[in-house]
Amino acid sequence: MFQASDYTQTVSVRLSEVLADIGVHERNVEKRRRTWMLMECMQYCSHKLTGTRQTFFLLGSKSEGTTTLGLRSDIDFLVCLNNFKILQDLSDWQPGKQNLLMINDETVPPGYCLLQCLRDDVPLPQNFVYYNLFNRERAGRILLSNKIASAIIANGTDFLPEGVRNGPAYTRTGQTGVHDIDMVGALPCKSWPLQAQQWLNQQGVGQWPLDDMKRYCSSTGCFVVGVGSKSSENEDTEWRISTSLAERCLMFNLNITQIRCYVLMKMILKTYIKPLYDNTITSFMCKTVLFKLIANTHSNFWREKNLLVCLSFCLYVLYTSTLNENCPHFIIPGNNLMAGHITQESKPRILEILQNIINSEGTALLGIECDALGERLLLKLNNLSSFKTTSGIVSGDLFKTIARMINSSIEACLIPVSNSSNEEAIQILLNRILKLAIISNQCQGLKKTACRLLAPRLCITLGSVLASLDIQQYKGISTEALVRLSMGLNTDVASSKLKLASMFYCKGDFNRTKIVLSDIEANYDPNIVEPVCSCYTCIGHYLRERFNEICDNHSDEALQYVTASCVIFLKCEINCIPVELKYELFRSTGEDLAVRVFSDIWMNWAVVDSLPYLYFLQYKTYSNLGRQDDKERALSNLIRTIDQEPNLAHRETALNILGQCMEQEVRPTDALNCYSLSLNVRGRSNAAKIHICRLLSTLINARAQNQAFQ
Template identity: 65%
Template sequence: MFQQHAYIENVSLRLSEVLADIGVNERIILKKRRTWLLAESMGSIHTRSTQLRNVNCSVYFLGSQSEGSTTLGLDSDIDCLLCYNKINVIQDWADWEPGVRNHLIIQDDTLSPGYCLLQTLCVDVPLPYNNVPNPYLFRNSMGKILMKNSFMSVLTAPITEGGIRHGPALAWQGQPGVYAHDIVFAFHCKSWPLQARQWLFQQGVGQWPSDHMKRYCSNTGCFVVGVGNKSSDHEEVEWRISTSLAERCLMFNLSITQIRCYILMKMILKTFIKPHFEDTISSYMCKTVLFRCIANTESNVWRENNLLACLSLCIFTLYNNTFNENCPHFIIPGNNLMRGHISRETKPYILEILLVIINSGGRALLGIECDALGDRIQMKMSYFLSVKISDIISGHLLLTTVKNALHIVQKELCILTRNRGYEEAIRQLLRDIIKLVIISNQCQGLDKTACSLMTPWFCTTLGSILASQSIHQCNAISADALTWISLGLNTDVASSKLKLASMLYCLGDTQRTEIILRDIEANYDLNNVEPACVCYGFICQPYRRGFNEICDNHNEEAVQYTAASCVRFLQCEINCVPHELRYEVFRSTQEDLAFRGTNDDWMDLAVTDSLPYLYFLQYKTYTNLGRHEDKHRALSNLMRTIDQEPNLAHRETALNILGQCMEQEDQARDALRCYSLSLNVRERNNAANIHICRLLSNIICNHYLDGKMFRFTVGYQLTDWQKLEKEIVTGCTVSVVLFIMGMNLPIYAAQRNTHGPKTES
């Protein structure tokens, strides 16, 4: 690949332009970093604001997504590190703290570089702990009490469901449109690892990293994660030392050419190595190779018009590492990252692939399908100029910010579902809001932005709970409720305003309800607004072009006019919920509960997407106002949204409320069809089962459907409802099992709540 200067410069500039077009440019990289650092701030602030519930951990987003060193085609995982702060890991006795659990890092010649032992110390005095009271402690031959790395599984047990353990990480597989994510659990040590002290004083040809960067890195300390060296005789008590925060600092200080070089290495890896030799060379090894090449070359080598030569250097270094089966960790060189990864059988094939790439003069890049890189290079981007990839990336980043905030809010709301009383829920929300305000006043930058994003959601919920309480007590909405909900009206395009409209509708104030709904519809630009939901993972379709374009020109402030969160109601907000939606709180029978996962607590809430709920409230409001033309327009919009909006998260709920509208229009067949479609979307934990029972009960009790008499006898099971629907539509005689009659519905509701959903006559 070492070619004439003109060739290298021409290909390098071409490569740089193509990479910039697919989002590998300074602006998009900074946008990605801001998104994930903001998510990190929200996660850490949330743990600080909820320490009353004994939550005490720090959240870090590391790896390619937060570094900005990935593309849409690479589809990199989300790497999250959760650091438990209740354990004090030290390297010096002077750092021992009274009243907390202290563990001393031990490193000796019996351990592989990059690994350590954790000796348990006394809580009350700075002395070694001598008892072994539980199975997670081990006394070694020297008499020291060591903590086993399996102890980490005790801390992580509540959130491990569905995860697959890969070394120290728990991995959740992604699906189309949903990122896979890894979570690593760790303890933090404030001091820099002893094995890496020498790195602080080394200086390569390129004068990189700078002294300033090294000082910053040394102040980040290190993590210890619960995994031992597989070739060790004492694997169960060893802990891996991680310098991931220092490595993130190094990545944040790379030039755009260096980042592009790293991304090209990962594309080569994904295209030519991983399909045949999955667990051999990793992207982390490529990152380490890049660091070493930067440190050992002059800084003026890393120019945009020299990208091909820089890539050649990195691939050649990777070839040598593979040949020697040794890829030294950049900060702890004694740690060989390739140990045990390159087998004797696979080594010749990997070397041959790398050699072909080296000798191809850049032509091997034409075979990369990731992000259509090869086609883009070959066709000089002429075909792809109409596709602005940076817009698509920016759209993903904005919804990532929204969903991170929503994830925290929904987590809190699901906790509140266990506190069904008004007073307890109000006190908890006030504590959370006050804590967030205090944190906001004490911080700046992204931390303050994080507080400003999360606080309004809690204010809206507090206002809605207060309104529900006052409607229950005196059929009015208190001034306090209106004040609190007004503080959160601009969380996004619609959801908080829809809560206000919902409570006014339930109060019977149709005039003000109609005004608010009209305002929401005017601001809900169907060309620019995207639904946002984190209740569960589902496959998202491509976002709207207008949405992506706005996101490309703005940061998180665009949430207010481009994103529409789903609307959530706690059970203590039930008086602010129309009766048609109240059934959603009672969606799960006792049998259904067995089919719910650890992340399905949202099913205890009444939840609906914003746009269908907007049209449903319009339908109800215009019905009460006697505006029949507007009523039918709202109903048509509701049907169109259910049919055409690609990214509805709660389509089954929208179908359920549409079915009830059909009932109110005396169209029982269409209503039953809606409930049928709803069950096709979500078979279990679906209120459609209640609606089918209720509707059939009404049909039987009224004895008529379209003028045809029906009789009932015992014979059908509830699961036979599809056959029953067919018979109703064709006008055949229907047999229905007695337990689906209306007299049994209150019993069903009592399984979830003694009051059940309130219905209108």
Template identity: 55%
Template sequence: MFQEPHYTQTLSMRVSEVLADIGVDERIVLKRRRTWLLRESMANVNNQLWNDNSYIVYYFGSQSEGTTTMGMRSDTDELYCINIFPVIQDWSEWIHGEPNYLMIQDNSVSPGYCLLQLLRPDAPLPADRESNQYFFRDRTGKVLLKQFIFPDEYFHKFSLHGPARVEQGSHGYCDRDIVIALHCKTWPQQARQWLDQQGEGQWPSAEMKQYCSRTGCFVVPVGCRGSEHEQLEWRISTSLAERCLMLNLNITQIRCYVLMKMVIKSFIDPQFEDVISSYMCKTVLFHCIANSHFNIWRENNLLSCLLLCLYNLHYSIINENCPHFIIPKNNLMRGKITSVEKTNILDILNNIINSAGVALLCIKCDGLGFRLHFKFYNLSLVKASKYISGHLLYDIAISCSGASLISSYSLKNKRPNEAVQKLTTCLSKISNIQYDGLYKTACQLLAPRYCTTLGSVLASINIDQHNIVSANAFELILLGWFTDAASSKLKLASILFCAKEIQKADLALSIIEKYYDLQVVEPVCGCYDFETEALKQEFFATCDSRNVDTIHDDMVSCVTFLPCEIHCVPTELRYEMIRSSPGDRIFLTQEDDWMDNAVVDSLPYLYFLQYKVYSHLGRNNEKQSALSKLHRTIITEPNLGHRETAFNILGKCMEQEVQDIK
């Protein structure tokens, strides 16, 4: 069946070229992976700094695998692993003093699932307690942990979908699926046979399996549909092992998976949404790679590889059985497909398979079919790589900006000296984190921001007490000088102005303006989700050759002052710290903590500070120029996150103009 004529090799090459044009090539796949794994590392570094590592965040799925495109708008799969509940599979693993949970994986539990039995913390013995909202005592006396999810107060904007909390993407943001899980350090008993199996493809390798076995497993609060213990079962997840498998695929295998998802999205989802999941496609791909010779997975054989996968998916649907790749007794299609859906989906897949690739011309996602038509006429369209690179860089900048929110929440209501102590402790922790790779990069991105904040808090104390800024404060602020295009530099200028070092503030502002490229630099605000307009074309043009962790030239965060930095803030901006009344606060959530700070976009703040400095220096023409630039920026800059604050400070400038006239 798969000994295709010569034209399929030509079609395979054209499809491969089109996929490369829309960003499915080695370079962009690696850039996507680095972006999301770096964001994961940044989240966990911040967690260690502020939350004592009570949980670990993982980004799984298409984004971190690099198996998506701009047009697919894949959601982000976030797993929060709670560290305070040890899960064990053998009594010998019991930990003294902890609330251990023993995985029960006997014949009474569905394959791929388990029950969690509570054990005593003082001895390796079963716990004894009555049923309540957290535990269920069965007829044999075992105390079993009930499924639980994040409380509603933490995720008020999320809807419940299986074990996940789902937030619908808005304003150009992707959907988010957040799952809570517990971790077991040992490899699941039900998957131990997989470690010794080997198919024709000799994949995964022995080294990969050895690594997978060290990742242990997660347990997720969802039961097997229709099971006797559905409300008590926890699904066994091997997501870390599967990530390892995905990161070891070659580019043809990745392209094959992307095409499978596009086929499902284009031909099946419009009629039968969510019946065939991308996870089923991934599982089918794994089986095909493991059971076929490795040399078929070549660029000029892409169409045959796709047909092989679709044929195996077709076979799984006929039998209503898609075996989990690592735990084969777990049927992913159990109870997921009705007889009507089965008949229609099989017909759709038959038509696609029999079209020998012609069906790909009908795929609208990312303009795949349209681009394929152009390829056959040797015409080319704009490649997506620079746009993908730009958005990935923007995502990293958002994560860096979001780090400020975490520190803001942790320093909320702290007195200046307490904030200094907390920030000093955080910087000490960062210096002691013994990690290489992305964790090290995450620390290098975050540390300068905390240095700037610490320096600013110290400067606020200095100005309040002596109206002069210490050398230590300046030194810390300068360590954050290259955080981005302007925000940390503007903090220094603001501090100099508030310390009445007007000439030095003027010099700092002139340097900032000189190197702020208005045609390239994009403002970034991580305070809240808001609708952004298209980013600048010149910004995209600079991004394609850049690494995802080099954000200091082309991005600029908003400038944030905490209440403990109040003496570094001009009077006009201090009112921003009291924008909500006591009555309003009952409606605010943790996501609104930024509202207790003075937050302003960098470019308007640059011109506002210039206006204030030039007023003090009596340079009226330059003062009027700064006022005009402030007004023009508020009107023309599309992606300001705090436009209302910019209008407020513009209003204060206009009030001063009226007073000057009088």
């Protein structure tokens, strides 16, 4: 059995403590995984409801739990188009389907394939090109062009207008406070790739992966990604075989020392390799090296007190791979991941850097600035007080991520309702709530949780639409509307209850409005509650410390106590919207509409942050009740919130409703100032333009009348 020196064991233990302090510990790893898998399940439910023929998979470091705040790992989306049936054996051909035969012949390097088009009436090759995404090669075969991968993500990237294409991926990077996103288009193959068949029968010294893991991996099938191998003659028709789901399974079965080793390798890359030689050694190569070493070492080697030795072994294997310019894919060994990545100019220097880190016996880690790892380690080794742990910040970020995904999924479901009549909207919403119930009954685990989180939000909108129809027909608010609203009142601290208050206000029931608003205010602690919005990529500020503390000590059930989503009203809810907010439904001019992108769909709605809307409704309600002191308090709170709350997403809307309050207070100069500030926040698609024109017209007409009387 391997026995590390006392020095190595001491450094390893301290290094493990540092990694735990920055969030790389079992609890946080599981929390990260659960969050991103839950998000994937919400995407699944959302696409089921909307009938989208794409499936999203969230892969990479975030879903694996192998990242830190300082690593700033991107979000890896795999967008899978389900229109095609890819088969590896003609016996799997199905009539009426767009069948594609996966070809792995001598013209294609390992890890890649061609996709031959088959007829839909008999299992024979197609013999003519019927649209431009298919190419006829020299041998006469009709092959699917990998350019379709760009088409796959084209519809899914409208919400990322800032992004750029990067090979097979669509990437958004460099925005402060916003996650980088890497989106790849792919096609699914339900069967395990033939090129990886041998892997299922191999077993190394470490007896890893276990047989049940391999059985699960083989059940995940594979994907084909639209990119050819470097310098390939089949550049337009070659597809890379991806075993991403199997690799995720392997990552989920690592112990904490193995995960920490991988995180350290990524930090070393970020510190010592990428600044000089970007896109040479990748984190996926590091993952592959880790897999290879785990498979060929005994499990008792991977212990906390051996962490430094484990890291050195991994770096040595990486060094050898770089020296030989060969890093075999763990599952498809014939695929050399380093092919074309290491130039002769960069190779000697990269080898020198790796050798120096290996020989440093851990001192090179002191130079890692990511997450202040080096500084933290030095303090630990000298038994000095260290930095605060980051677990709370990580937990808060994950909580807010879940809340944003809930909102995003609901908004996707509301798009078809945007321009519907009340009757049509009611039918669509009822159908979607029923579909969610069916999905929930057919699944378990996180998919069931996703349904439980989404359904109440749809019920709230349905209840509001029903109430709007009741008010339009001069009836009292129906029991059905109230029942539907009650199903979602506890989705968060404020937004759902604000829709109930808004409904009572528009009906003229100011006493019931006051009761609901008082309840919201009593439960909305501004020192804890975080505003949440997913209408667009808004740059957030630091999360509240107490919010992070609660998130760190509770499950995602606490979302209802610590988050406040923005309040969304559709046009079919117009009778439940105060007059002052209705202007937001008509914010865009023809010129604004011409430059809109898909992600601007929320601009068809009236959307406002919860806290300013709470104080606005209080101001209006107390005005109608003649409670002057309470009215003035609400107005002061509204002004303070707009001025001091850093995480408002719709500050321009808050300024617009404040401006109208100022008009009611006969303070036209202050009102104009509010509208001007609103335009500074958002220059296009802003109702402030309407308010400025309206107010100036009122002032001019008033002056003209005064002059006429004089």
